[in-house]
Amino acid sequence: MKVEATRLPGVLILTPKRFGDHRGFFSESWNRRTLEAAGVSLPEFVQDNHSLSRAVGTVRGLHFQSPPHAQGKLVRCGRGRIFDVAVDARRGAPSYGQWVGEELSFENGRQLWIPAGFLHGFMTLEPDSEIIYKCTDHYAPECDGGVRWDSCGIDWPLAGVTPVLSEKDEKAPAFADFVTPFRAEV
Numbered sequence: 001m002k003v004e005a006t007r008l009p010g011v012l013i014l015t016p017k018r019f020g021d022h023r024g025f026f027s028e029s030w031n032r033r034t035l036e037a038a039g040v041s042l043p044e045f046v047q048d049n050h051s052l053s054r055a056v057g058t059v060r061g062l063h064f065q066s067p068p069h070a071q072g073k074l075v076r077c078g079r080g081r082i083f084d085v086a087v088d089a090r091r092g093a094p095s096y097g098q099w100v101g102e103e104l105s106f107e108n109g110r111q112l113w114i115p116a117g118f119l120h121g122f123m124t125l126e127p128d129s130e131i132i133y134k135c136t137d138h139y140a141p142e143c144d145g146g147v148r149w150d151s152c153g154i155d156w157p158l159a160g161v162t163p164v165l166s167e168k169d170e171k172a173p174a175f176a177d178f179v180t181p182f183r184a185e186v
C-alpha cells in the first residue's frame with residue numbers, strides 16, 4: 001500500500017498493491033490492517049456507494065453532508081477515468097477554500113481519502129466511468145448539501161466541454177455564498 005500526502009492536510013492518495021499475472025491482477029482494495037501498518041488510521045466505514053456516469057464531462061459535486069452526519073469518503077474508479085476533487089470547507093483552517101484534484105482510473109488503481117469537512121466532486125474523463133466509494137456515515141438527505149462545481153477556482157480538465165450536471169448541482173450555491181457547517185479543529 002502506497003500512501004501519499006496531498007497539499008491539503010488529511011487528504012491522502014492510497015494505492016493498493018496489485019498482483020499481476022497472466023489472468024489479470026488481484027488487489028486488496030481496502031485493508032484496515034495494511035493501512036495501519038503504513039501509519040494511517042481511518043474512521044470506520046458504514047456505507048459503500050457505486051455510481052456510473054455515461055458521458056465524458058459528467059460532473060457530480062461539489063457535495064457534503066453536514067454534521068451530525070458528515071462523511072469521510074474513500075473514492076476509487078472501478079471503470080474508466082475521473083478527475084476527483086476535494087475542497088477544504090473547514091472555516092478557520094489555513095487551507096480553507098483550497099482544493100486538490102487527482103486523476104483516479106481503473107488503470108492506476110489510486111484512491112482518494114477525503115475526510116469529513118471537505119467538499120467532494122468529480123468530472124469523468126472517459127465514457128461509462130464508474131466510481132466506488134466507502135463512507136464513514138450513512139446517507140442523510142436532510143444533511144445533504146452542495147456547492148457549484150465551478151465556483152472554487154478548480155482547474156478542471158476538459159476545458160470547453162459543457163458538463164453534464166444533475167438539476168440539483170445546477171442550482172447549487174457558489175462557494176462565496178455558502179455558509180459552511182464545518183470548523184477547523186483548534
Ligand SMILES: Cc1cn([C@H]2C[C@H](O)[C@@H](COP(=O)(O)OP(=O)(O)O[C@H]3O[C@@H](C)C(=O)[C@@H](O)[C@H]3O)O2)c(=O)[nH]c1=O
Nearest residue numbers: 049051060061062063064073120121122138139166168
Ligand atoms: C448519495 C446518495 C444518494 N441516494 C439517492 C438520492 C437520489 O435519489 C439518487 C441520486 O443522488 P445524487 O444525485 O445526490 O447522487 P450523486 O450526485 O452521485 O451524489 C454523490 O456525489 C458524490 C460527488 C459524492 O461525494 C456523494 O457523497 C454523493 O453526494 O440517489 C441514496 O439513496 N443514497 C446516497 O447515499
